[in-house]
Amino acid sequence: MRQKRSTRKVLQYLKKTWTLYLMMVIPVTFAIVFRYLPMTNISMAFKDYNMFKGVWDSPWSDPIFKWFQKAFNTKDFWYALRNTIMLNGLDLIFGFPLPIILSLLLNELAYKRYKKFTQTIVYLPHFLSWIIISGIAKQLLAPRTGVVNIFLGKMGVGSIDFLQTSGLYVATYIALGLWKEMGWNTIIYLAAITGINPELYEAAEVDGASRLRKIWHVTLPGIRSTIVVLLIMNMGRILGSEFDRPFALQNDLVMNVADVLGTYVYRVGIRGFQFSLTAAVGLFQSVVCVIFLFAANSIAKRFGERGIW
Template sequence: MSTSAMNWNKTLSYLRRYWVLYAMLILPIAFFITFRYIPMHYIQIAFKEYSIVQSPWEMKWADNNGFEYFIQAFSNRDFIYALRNTLMLNFLDLIFGFPAPIILALILNELVFKRFKRFTQTVVYLPHFLSWVIISGMALQLLAPTNGLINILLNRMGFDSIPFLNDPVYWVGTYVVLGIWQSVGWNTIIYLAAITGINPELYEAASVDGAGRFRKIWHVTLPGLRPTIIVLLILSLGQILSSEFDRPYALSNKLVTDVSNVISIFVYNYGIRGLQFSLSTAVGLFQSVVCVIFLFAANALAKRFGERGIW
């Protein structure tokens, strides 16, 4: 029997054995093709003059070889401010928000009382299920400069009110803290799951060598978490230019628009409210391309330092 015939028989045998797994992939593949890849031909709108009565293939090309709306975007002061704010807020989220679930997972893993541990996990998970509209309402009740609960307590203790939501500097700090509070518990699940996969014999060996609790965390738990940390860090860097809409929009007000207007709000104002669909599509395409570049760069950097990366 020839080599090609043997390989074909092996392939058929493999498919007969695992055909159920491939059948289960049909629905997710169909979903991605239908809702992720087919709509991608509308990317052409970024390079063409939008017309509601024409398909993207029939629209006229924009001026400057199709890059007219990209030029308009980078000539728009609102977009430059939105780009700056998006990078600033995402960078602060990465610096302060990324280590938070790691620290919380390490603390929860060291808790001795199992009931208290489960109770704490439940409490820190709950904010994830609250919408930012609800969170912004809670923040307004707690942090309002005149009638907010926090400032009322500060005034009674003899301190001045703090403009948490009305001063740009305080607003950025409040934005980051609320983001950590809302997401830290949910992200901790991943790290707790990774910790359970660490071989218990490593902790026993560390105990035999005289390692204390902090030494075990440093030399056993954190190295065991490193692959998970690297993968999630790469994915976070791949979203460095992406921006939520509901979080900054719900927390924003006219006093802090200089720091709260991000790219998603810019697209909403110019695309949906201003009906400039080509301009907003160009901005969205630029945003996606930059995120992909960061993703590939972070993955390549991780592999260069000996890590597995995400592919």
């Protein structure tokens, strides 16, 4: 009898929601075909890959961790790993709190037209590719012909090599990343702020709270869960290196700080036809990123947050 009742409940539930499950067929199929099936090629990291034989017919490497050992025994890999952690860490330190601050400032603006105009101007750079941004940056920051250095020369300051000096390159790299993505990330926090109950602000105003007090005691606690989730996701990408940004901005003079794992894989693995090496480095990155993700999620739960699962 219990089984019949449970089957009836299941059938009734499916009759009501079958359209939702039907709509899920396309995204689930897409995820399986383009996300999970390609994971079978991870075995390339443990094989002596031959492009003419394919992944499955290529022989297993001897020893099995041959390509991992080859990567770990080269100085270029460790330099690229150091640079990846350094640049991503600086992106996290400076790039994570700025969208929060900007969203709080935009939320406090009284003039809606100015607020919308400012928000639009701020997040437009997100839609520009790094190739375009690097071209603009190289023209503006050129040592002799760049507008910035011409202006500095008229101010009595000497020419500054923004993209040819290691320290200045790192600062310019981070600044361009902040300019490009700060406004786009602000949208998420503004959406979270709109979900805060307006009665909380009214109660705080009745109690005599100033604007700063409202931000500290109402707005920030209201978007705390969103901040934690995004922080966990950013921690999961601490070792993940994008390719277009460093590749477009780097040059031979700053390779000691500009070469990251993404460009290292391209230069040594793909251009050098060492595809098994690229797979090994990519698998190493993924494993470390997953470890950081789980660690950040567990720490968030210990502090009383929900985490991402």
